[in-house]
Amino acid sequence: MIRPPFRDQRGVAKYRHEVLAVVLRAAVGEPFRLQVLTRRRDHEPFSGRLALPSGPVEVSESMEEAMDRHLAGQLGLVRIAHREQLATYSDPGRDPFERTIATAYLGLVPCDRDEELSVGAVWVDAADLPELAFDHHLVVEAALDRLRGKISYTNIAFALAPAEFTMATLRGIYGAVLGHDVDVTNLSRVLRRRGQIARVGTLAEPGERGGRPPSTWRFAVNSFRVTDPFAALGPGRTHEV
Incomplete structure (x- = not known):
């Protein structure tokens, strides 16, 4: 049963307002896959179940400050490469304990981020979510x-990639987000034509198959930029449609 809300002297209901964070990364592997950061709840409701990091907004802070505070306090995550407001959730029954309105944020971290998180932090496969x-x-x-929509017409992949990367790594990141394989040659062509990526050099060692070391x-x-507002990266040969 939902606890009735507090009302002020004029009868206006005062609701709990929280922030939610969907923090995503592209886990390196064959294939790459998207993961979302969760924590295991230690109290009711839903004790023992995995949940997104969340918490109330204090009267003296912005929602972005509240998100940073809860990510650091609950999970030990102190650096986000990109974040943006996602949506507000206001179904009266979404929290079985009390009326709670939630504003959700999307956060991204690079695939090579090696940050020690708090006990209880769990990365789970975004394509195969537990309950x-x-x-x-x-x-x-x-x-x-x-994220799937924006990766086609913006440079948002910068927040998932290492500071320096091979095209094979970038291909894996794009494939994990889009949910289909991409052609590495065409991906390189598209991003270079847009001016999104610049060559740094070559690796000291050749790739797994030998030959010339990869660039x-x-x-x-x-930082976030719209690079081609009408583009969509299609499947197959990674053409723009």
């Missing part, structure tokens, strides 16, 4: 849709 608390599976789905690249701008 999450509250309505958090809907929030993750919205975050994935947002290394970086993103030209390490």
Whole structure:
């Protein structure tokens, strides 16, 4: 049963307002895969179930400051490469304890980030989510849709990639986000034509198959930019449609 809200002298209901964070990374592997950061709840409701990091907004802080505070306090995560407001969730029954309105954020971290997180922090496969608390599976789905859309017409992949990378690594990141394989040659052509990436040099050692060492690249701008507002990276040969 949901606890009735507090009302002020004029009868206006005062609701709990929290922030939710969907923090994603591209886990290195064959293939690369997207993972979302969760924590295991140690109290009711949904005690023992995995949930997104969340918490109330204090009267003296912005929602972005609240998000940073809860990520650091609950999970030990102190650096986000990119974040943006995602959506607000206000279903009256979304929290079985009390009326809670939640504003969700999308956060991204690079695939090579080696940050020691708090005990209880769990990276889970975004494509095969376990049962999450509250309505958090809907929030993750919205975050994935947002990222899939933006990776085609913006440089948002900078927040998932290392500072320097090979095109094979970038191909894996794009494939993990889009959910299909991409052609590395065409991906390189598209991103270079847009001016999104710049060549750094070459690795000291050749690749796994031998031959010439692969080139290394970086993103030209390490902040969010719309680079081609009408582009969509299609499957197959990674053409723009």
